[in-house]
Amino acid sequence: MKAWGLILLVFLLNLQEKPVKAEDGFITTKGVQFWLNGIPFYSNGFNAYWLMYEASDPSQRHKVSAVFQQASNHGLCIVRTWAFSDAGYRPLQYSPGSYNEQMFQGLDFVLSEAKKYEIKVVLSLVNNYDEYGGKKQYVEWAKSKGQSLSSKDDFFTNPVVKGFYKNHIKTVLTRVNSITGVGYKDDTTIMAWELMNEPRCPSDPSGKVLQDWISEMASYLKSIDANHLLEVGLEGFYGDGKKQYNPNTGKEGTNFIANNQVPGVDFATVHSYPDQWLNGSPCEVQLSFHQQWVQQHILDSLNILKKPVIFAEFGKSYKVSGYTSSDRNQLYNITYSSIYSSASRGGPAAGGLFWHLLTMGMDNFRDGYEIVFKEESYIAGIISEQSQKLSGLRKKYAQLRDTEKNKY
Template sequence: MLKSYARQFLAVIFLLLVGCVQPPVSQPFKPTDNSAFVRVSGNQFTIEGKPYRYVGVNMWYGAYLGSSAADIGDRMRLVKELDFLSAMGVTNLRILGASEKSSLRDAVNPAINNRGEIEREDILLGLDFLLVEMRKRDMRAVIYLNNFWEWSGGMATYLSWVNNGEIVDPSDAKTPWPAFPIFTAQFYREPKATALFERYIHAITSRVNSLSGVAYRDDPTIMAWQLANEPRPGHKSHDAAYLPDYYQWIKKTASLIKSLAPNQLVSLGSEGVMGCLESPQCVLDAHKGTGIDYMTFHLWMKNWGWYDATKPEETFESAKKTAGNYIKQHIAFADKLGVPTVLEEFGLERDQGQFSPQAPTTYRDDFYAFVYGKIEQSCAEGGPLVGSNIWAWGGFGEAQHADYRWRAGDGQFVGDPPQEAQGLNSVYANDKTTITIMAKHAKIIREHQ
């Protein structure tokens, strides 16, 4: 494994030598120095009054890798991942900060939280380790605290904890779509479930890092706390029944986080229009006057039926055009709200939908370059689209089974969550063409700082 790490790390060394990237210079900060926190100024992020624009990745499993437990942890790999990403110019990681022990088939196991009690302290110790290592590399974290989807337990699991185990599992053919989002949206109006969640928010924001001695709420490494991964107000077929509860939950939860961690930003984790009953007004209302500091949106051409990997010649260009319009639409929302926005999830599978790391990434590379071009244009014009996080960073990970499925007890994490094929959207450390595109984008973004 060490030989593999070393060989793949040479790819970034090559990029350094040819000038695609430059190693970032770490700027140490004092934990009590309020100027070191990421701020919002108009439609921009700033640090110490200077623009903060970033190239980021999703690495949901970072705290798991940081654990010292033999079944899930691999601190040597985590350090290699961070070195690799830092050398590329990546300065932002979007990380899972909560997981719930669940009866859902595809929920990650082990999980941090069980019925409101911390069951796996070692995973939080892993988050301690991750934050300390990120700080050494001048990286910032966006930590999401819940999940609308099943793969980390999430809102459906909270509901099951307070209603005698009742749950809807999206993997169960007896409860076809959209039964799951309709069920899960009940979370917003169930006070016992939201109270358990708020209890976790209190615990995580006040946690004192076991390695640095700094409380999470006082650590500028944490750019933002995020209410949840892709929280949806139900499903459009259900007549917006939970929309008022959704808005109220956003406002109440954002207010709570701000009262506990006033120096850190709060974001929603929204997909944008496609995750908000396909309603532009829903997006605007979810971000306006609710205590949310900046806007997020996600972009999934395949999941939303725009692109078919088995028919790329027929579907790719039209899907890319639709994606461009989606980006433009959300830039306009951010302009209207007067806040920055981040495309914090976007991805595409390998050619023909293959999972193998050896499969080509022709269309993914084209898509990444296209999206990055839109961000570069916004940054050059002083626009609100100022950052991105690819979904997802697989790095030095690899699928452990021939069918590319995740199984409980697997300790080798890639970017894809448990309900998806391991390798579906993962970018690995040996994806040289993709990494070159990301590194060049990072260099351009630095020029706009």
């Protein structure tokens, strides 16, 4: 009762400070919480990077609709997906500034379907890796324009490359959905933009290069769209002072604390793949690391960043030696229980997005981490239970809000 009394006091103070209109559909942040329609927003979610690709082929759009329906049935309210595909096969961006309208219409469909199922969307704008083009493709484009570049990390510093990326930001944010007629930057279905999927700059372990890039791109993006939230796309690796928490040597050129303190960055993200990062270690060691990894980032989001945090990717692959479904289920339970424990106290952990959700008939997208609800009822139950618990928190906040409204 004491905990809920404190939450009620905080809620009333926030309500008096700035009433939130019920019709406002953009998710915002206030302190360490997300807010939507006048109440704190906690929600379970998933990754489905393939949505735009499949939706660009009208004969495959039923897969997008099916996965959204199944997600909704399991209480999932956030999806993270790609808003990039640079050069290569069926790209979104053929070359700098030259776009594939059919692929863009696929993304339009994704957003229109997500709205039908009341699922918020996080859109990532470029890849750190070579898949779907990524920073390597941007550097190749600049080299074809006469730039003398030698590293993929020139993506973060070369003015021509940065110009290409800024143009992509502007093109996506100012896109008008061909189905709904709503501009992306005005679409409340979009929860947030992500600057890059898992940015790393190993050529500069000090972290300065990536820090400067985040600052520049966050400022640019917010100058176009001040409505939506922004996150970096970080895995959560620490810089100097906290490298002892990393599962590696800490040479990725990222800094969870400093990167998320950049003005314009609204919330933090964390990924966790102990089966990759501690490959060869006993499962107990991996799970112990995972629990500490999750808890440390919740504490730092609360005490240092003072911002919400989403565990934007996590999972365990059956393709890694020593895998058992029991260990995978335990990893999910550790993640979910840590998030709920924080959320139930009004804390910063707002949700977890597992990697990744497929529907039947998508064998070519299987990577060992996939969840197909119709194949595994037990993990589906774990996911549904977390969704119900977080939904229950939102209902309690809504009841508090309505009770206070009725007093006046």
